[in-house]
Amino acid sequence: MSTSTPTRTPAGPRPGGGPGFPGMQGPVSKAANFRTSAKRLVARMRPERTNLLLVVVLGVISVGFAVAGPKILGDAMDIIFDGVIGRYRGGPGAGIDFGALAVVLQWVLWLYLVSSIFAWLQGRLLNKVVQRIVYSLREDVEAKVHRLPLRYFDGQPRGELLSRVTNDIDNISMTLQQTLSQLLTSVLTVVGVLAMMFSISPLLALIALAVIPVSVVVTGQIGKRSQKLFIAQWKHTGVLNAHIEESFTGHQLVKAFGRQKESEAEFQRRNEDLYTASSGAQFVSGLIMPSMMFLSNLSYVVIAVVGGLRITSGTMTLGEVTAFIQYSRQFTQPLTQVASMANLMQSGVASAERVFELLDAQEQEPDPADAALPAQRRGRVAFEDVSFSYRAEQPLIEHLSLVAEPGQTVAIVGPTGAGKTTLVNLILRFYELDAGRITLDGVDITALKREDLRSQVGMVLQDTWLFGGTIRDNIAYGKPGATEEEIIAAAQATYVDRFVRTLPDGYDTVIDEEASNVSAGEKQLLTIARAFLASPSLLILDEATSSVDTRTESLVQHAMAALRSSRTSFVIAHRLSTIRDADLILVMEAGHIVEQGSHEQLLEQRGAYHRLYATQFAAPVE
Structure with a gap:
C-alpha cells in the first residue's frame, strides 16, 4: 500500500439530489425555438412515411367526396327553385321534378357515406402511426437515461426529470393525435373547396381568399x-412536480420537524406560478378562435351580398350561390380549426423541446470498442495520481495514490464530506477522473466496458434500495438466473432467512413501492444478501450496517467476514467498531489520506483516527 498526500485543500459539498442542495441547477429556461423543435418532431415521423402517405391518400378520397356534396346539393336547389317558379308561371309541365330530385339526393347520400368510411379508415391508421411514433420516442428517452452520466442526475430534481419523460411525452402524444388528423383534413378541405369555388365563381373566390393573409397575420402575432x-407553463409544471415528489418522499420527515406550513406555502407559491403561466397561455392562445370566427363571418356577409346581386343580374343561379356559400363556410371552417389548434401545437412543441433537451444532454464517454477483461481476476486496485472534483472551482481529491492488494480489507474513515464515498464511486466509473488513472488487476478501468467492470464489483450502499416485487426477486437481482438453492443459501449466510421464514408468504412476500412493509434493518440485510449472491471479486460496503441493530450487526459482521474472504474489500464506516479487523484503515480528510495503518497502529499515533475513536468511545464512557 502506497499513498501520496500533498497539501490539503478544503473540499466543497457534493452536489445534492434535490432543490436547495449545493450544485443543483434549476429547470432549463432557454427561450423556445419553435421552428427547430417542430422540424425535429416532424423528422421523427420519417420511419412512418409509407403509412403517412396512405393516410394522405385516404384523406384525399374522403375530402374529395365530401367536397363534391355542396355542388350536387346546389343542383337539387336549382331543381326545386325551377319547379316553384314554373308552377308560379303556370307553364306546361310546371312543378318540382321529384324523380330528378331523388336521384340527386341519392348521389349526395352515397358521397357522404363513402367519405365517412374513408375518414374512419384514415383515423384508425393515423392513430396507429402516432402511437408508434410516441412508442419510439419513449424508447429513445429510456435508452438515453441509461447513457447519461451520474453527474447529470445530480443536477436535476427527480420530479423535473420525471415530468419530462412522462407528462411532456404524454402531451406530445395528445398533440399529435389531435392535430395531425385535423391538420391534414383541413389542408385538403381548403384545397378542394378552393378548386370548387373557382369553378363556380372566380370573383367570389377572390373575395373569400382575401381573409387568408389577415388570418395568417393574426394567428402569427398571437402564436x-x-x-x-x-x-413557462411546462417549466413550472416540472418545478411543481419536483417539489411534490420531494415532499411526499420525505413526508414523515416534514411532519417530524413540523414543516407542514412551510411545505404548503412553497407548494402554494409554485402552484400560483403554474396557474399564472397556464392561465396566460390559455388566454392568449384562446384569442385565436374568436378572431378567426369574426373574420369568417365578415367574409360570409360580403359573399352573401355579392352573390345576391349576381343572382338578380342573372350571372349566377340560386343553386350556385347556395353551393358557394356552403363552400365559403367549409373554406373558413378549416382555417378556423387550424387556428384553434395553435394552442395545442404550441404546447406540444414546447413539450417536445423539453424532451429534445434531455435527448441532447451530454452522454457519458462511450465504452472502448476493443475492451477486454483482465487475464486474471485477482481484485488488485491501484489509484495512480488521481484528481477529481464535482465542480472545477472546488477541488476534492488531488494527486491521490494508493494500492489495495488482492484479498485485503481496506477501511475508509473520516468526517462527512471527506471524499470516502467519492473514492469508491470513482472505482465504479460513476464519475470520470480529472487526472490520473485507476487500474483493476493492472488494466485501466477506462479500457474496460462499464458493464464488465461493474460485474466484478458488489456494492452495498448506506441508502438501501429495493424494487417493487417479491423478496426472492430482490435477492436474485444480484445474479440473473440464480437458482432457488443459491438464493436461499445467500439469504441464510446473511441472516435474511431467519426473518423471511416468519413472514406469511416467505420469499414470495411482495415488497411495496416504498418498501414500507419491511424494517430499515431488514431492507439492509436484503441488499447485503443481494451482494452476497453476486459473489464479486471486488466488494464495496458503504455504511452497510448502519441501519441494523447491534445484535444483527454482530451477525452480519460474521457474514461479511465470509463474504470478504479471498476478495478485495473497501469498507466505508463511521462506526469504528465494525472495522477493527480491517487489514488497512485509511483516514481521509478533505479528499486526502492523512493516516493509514491498522487499528492498533493508528491509535498509537494519537492523530486523526485517535480523535475519531475518542469521540465515539472515550467521550461516552466519561
Whole structure:
C-alpha cells in the first residue's frame, strides 16, 4: 500500500439530489425555438412515411367526396327553385321534378357515406402511426437515461426529470393525435373547396381568399406571444412536480420537524406560478378562435351580398350561390380549426423541446470498442495520481495514490464530506477522473466496458434500495438466473432467512413501492444478501450496517467476514467498531489520506483516527 498526500485543500459539498442542495441547477429556461423543435418532431415521423402517405391518400378520397356534396346539393336547389317558379308561371309541365330530385339526393347520400368510411379508415391508421411514433420516442428517452452520466442526475430534481419523460411525452402524444388528423383534413378541405369555388365563381373566390393573409397575420402575432407562455407553463409544471415528489418522499420527515406550513406555502407559491403561466397561455392562445370566427363571418356577409346581386343580374343561379356559400363556410371552417389548434401545437412543441433537451444532454464517454477483461481476476486496485472534483472551482481529491492488494480489507474513515464515498464511486466509473488513472488487476478501468467492470464489483450502499416485487426477486437481482438453492443459501449466510421464514408468504412476500412493509434493518440485510449472491471479486460496503441493530450487526459482521474472504474489500464506516479487523484503515480528510495503518497502529499515533475513536468511545464512557 502506497499513498501520496500533498497539501490539503478544503473540499466543497457534493452536489445534492434535490432543490436547495449545493450544485443543483434549476429547470432549463432557454427561450423556445419553435421552428427547430417542430422540424425535429416532424423528422421523427420519417420511419412512418409509407403509412403517412396512405393516410394522405385516404384523406384525399374522403375530402374529395365530401367536397363534391355542396355542388350536387346546389343542383337539387336549382331543381326545386325551377319547379316553384314554373308552377308560379303556370307553364306546361310546371312543378318540382321529384324523380330528378331523388336521384340527386341519392348521389349526395352515397358521397357522404363513402367519405365517412374513408375518414374512419384514415383515423384508425393515423392513430396507429402516432402511437408508434410516441412508442419510439419513449424508447429513445429510456435508452438515453441509461447513457447519461451520474453527474447529470445530480443536477436535476427527480420530479423535473420525471415530468419530462412522462407528462411532456404524454402531451406530445395528445398533440399529435389531435392535430395531425385535423391538420391534414383541413389542408385538403381548403384545397378542394378552393378548386370548387373557382369553378363556380372566380370573383367570389377572390373575395373569400382575401381573409387568408389577415388570418395568417393574426394567428402569427398571437402564436408568438403564446409560445413563451407555454414554455413557462411546462417549466413550472416540472418545478411543481419536483417539489411534490420531494415532499411526499420525505413526508414523515416534514411532519417530524413540523414543516407542514412551510411545505404548503412553497407548494402554494409554485402552484400560483403554474396557474399564472397556464392561465396566460390559455388566454392568449384562446384569442385565436374568436378572431378567426369574426373574420369568417365578415367574409360570409360580403359573399352573401355579392352573390345576391349576381343572382338578380342573372350571372349566377340560386343553386350556385347556395353551393358557394356552403363552400365559403367549409373554406373558413378549416382555417378556423387550424387556428384553434395553435394552442395545442404550441404546447406540444414546447413539450417536445423539453424532451429534445434531455435527448441532447451530454452522454457519458462511450465504452472502448476493443475492451477486454483482465487475464486474471485477482481484485488488485491501484489509484495512480488521481484528481477529481464535482465542480472545477472546488477541488476534492488531488494527486491521490494508493494500492489495495488482492484479498485485503481496506477501511475508509473520516468526517462527512471527506471524499470516502467519492473514492469508491470513482472505482465504479460513476464519475470520470480529472487526472490520473485507476487500474483493476493492472488494466485501466477506462479500457474496460462499464458493464464488465461493474460485474466484478458488489456494492452495498448506506441508502438501501429495493424494487417493487417479491423478496426472492430482490435477492436474485444480484445474479440473473440464480437458482432457488443459491438464493436461499445467500439469504441464510446473511441472516435474511431467519426473518423471511416468519413472514406469511416467505420469499414470495411482495415488497411495496416504498418498501414500507419491511424494517430499515431488514431492507439492509436484503441488499447485503443481494451482494452476497453476486459473489464479486471486488466488494464495496458503504455504511452497510448502519441501519441494523447491534445484535444483527454482530451477525452480519460474521457474514461479511465470509463474504470478504479471498476478495478485495473497501469498507466505508463511521462506526469504528465494525472495522477493527480491517487489514488497512485509511483516514481521509478533505479528499486526502492523512493516516493509514491498522487499528492498533493508528491509535498509537494519537492523530486523526485517535480523535475519531475518542469521540465515539472515550467521550461516552466519561
